[in-house]
Amino acid sequence: MQQPGRIQIGILGPLRVAVAGRPVEIAGSRVRRLLVRLAADAGRTVSVGELLDAVWPDHEELPDGATNALQSLVSRLRRALGDPSLVVARPGGYRLAVERNDVDGYRFTDLAADGRRELRAGRPEAALTTLESALELWQGNPLTDADDAEYAGAVIARLGEQRIQAAGDLFDAHIALGRAADVVAPLEELAAGDSSPEAFTGRLMTALAAAGRTADALAAYERLRERLADELGVDPDPRLQAQHLALLRGQTATVATDTERAGDPPPTRRATNIPTALTSFIGREAELERLGDLLDHGRLTTIxxxxxxxxxxxxxxxxxxxxxxxxxxxxxxELAPVTDEVNIPQAVLGALGLKEVKLLDRRGDGSPRDAADRLFETLRDADTLLVVDNCEHLIAALATWVDEVLARCPKVKILATSREPRASSVNRCA
Known part of the structure; x- marks a missing residue:
């Protein structure tokens, strides 16, 4: 993984900034709110309206000439950072000109994903090291300096879910390495808490059984069952029930975690909806080679x-x-059936096979804006190739959408087909 650059920004706890390894104090609560908002979308242009909402979360305090006041705060932030080029003015907003890895929130997300992949690949030792590095980045509650800004809620929730997931993966790595007894105590504490008690109880049962404490594992399940019945009137997850039954039968039982679901065959192919070719494809080797080279060296290619x-x-x-x-x-x-530009995000969400890959956040009313928000949240950390077909009738709107995807989703590549060139710079294979 790429090492952090000259500037490092910490938002996993109180705001922390270091330039060339030297701590930098960012004075003033509004300047700190400004930097945290920019860092939460590092590398992307954040609109003036979004920044005003973040800096003055209580609109009653919004001053006259708010845009000028924001410009003044940007100037103060540039002086504090010691490099005016780090905060770039863009049409309609500002962008924090740092690499993704320079912000600890993004660095944590990438390390947690790397650790999970290593665990899935059967490399628990490597996963353990990576996940420990990820979790060590946390210095407290995330986005502390955002105060009550509305945008912060979704970011905090996402990071919190990723932290719980990474902690679970870390326990799985310990158990896979034969260190079950070492993780019983922290798992007991987490299983008794309010965050993902079922997931941690399943891991606790696995650890206790591996340590030869089957009776304690059964007791842990019973505590969870009674708690869920009293508080929610529901039974434990079916996977936990199966794990409990296996223990009662004297069988070795491990929880089917998110990284390895019971009964699922190991994946042999990545997910895709590209149709299987029914006939051979010959005579266009030169185009295939050129397109492959363009995709290798760029993130946007248009046919x-x-x-x-x-x-x-x-x-x-x-x-x-x-x-x-x-x-x-x-x-x-496939964009041919889409006639209104506001439906582009919904079309993309539909093509991603939402039920199968669990990309849809079912909260919200499903409006086009909600669909766009869900889509960017889905693609934010996705390593994927999107093939956008027949987009010429939506060329202007799609150009704007593609530019935003490429800016906000650093691992996404796009291959588009059109009768007309896009209204932005592209690699072309005409």
Missing amino acids: IGPGGAGKTRLSAQVASAWVDRCHDGVWMI
Whole structure:
């Protein structure tokens, strides 16, 4: 993983800033709110309206000439950082010009994902080291200096869920390495808490059984069962019930965690909705080679040609070669049926196979804005290739959407087909 650069920003706890290894004090609560808001979307342009909402979360305090006041705060932040180029003015907003890895929240997300992949791949020792590095980044409650800003709620919730998941993966790594007895005490504390008691109880049962304490493992299940019945009127998760039954039968039982579900065969192919070719594909080797090279060296490639030229088949053929290279799959997004630009995010969400890969957050009313928010949250950390087909009738809106995806989702690649060139810079294979 790439090492942090010249500046490091900490938002997993009170705001911390270091430039060239030297701590930098950011004075003033509003300047701190400004920096935290920019860091929460590092590398992306944050609109003036979003920044005003973050800096003055209580709109009754919004001063006259708020835009000028924001500019003054930006100037103060630039002086504090000692490098004006770190806060870049863009049309309609500002961007914090740092690498993703320079903000501890993003660094944690990437390390946690790396640790989970190592655990899935059967490398618990490597997973343990990576996950410990991820969790050590936490210095307290995230986005402390955001105060009551509305945007912070979703970011805090996402990071909190990732922290619980990473902690669970860390316990799984310990258990896989034969250190079950060492994790019983912390698992007992977490199983009694309010955050994911079922997940931690399952791991506690696994650890206790591995340590030869089957009776204690059964007692842990019973405590959870009684708690869920009293508080929610529900039974434990079916996987926990199966684990409990296996222990009663004297069988070795381990919880089916998010990284390894009971009864699921090991994945042999990444997820994709690219249709299987029914006929051979010959005669376009040069185009395939050129497209492969463009995708290797860039994140956006457009195939331009008249109707009937075979753009869709060509894009599907080249994308198929990327299925095993993209951890989160390769997805064909058919835009021909979409007639209104506001429905682009919904079309993309639909193409991602939401039920199967569990990408849809079912909270909210499903409006186009909600769909856009869910989509960017889904793609934020996704390692995926999106094949956007037949987009010429939405070219202007799609150009804006693609630019935002590329800015906010650093691991996403896009291969588009169109009869018309996009209104932004692209790699083209005409």
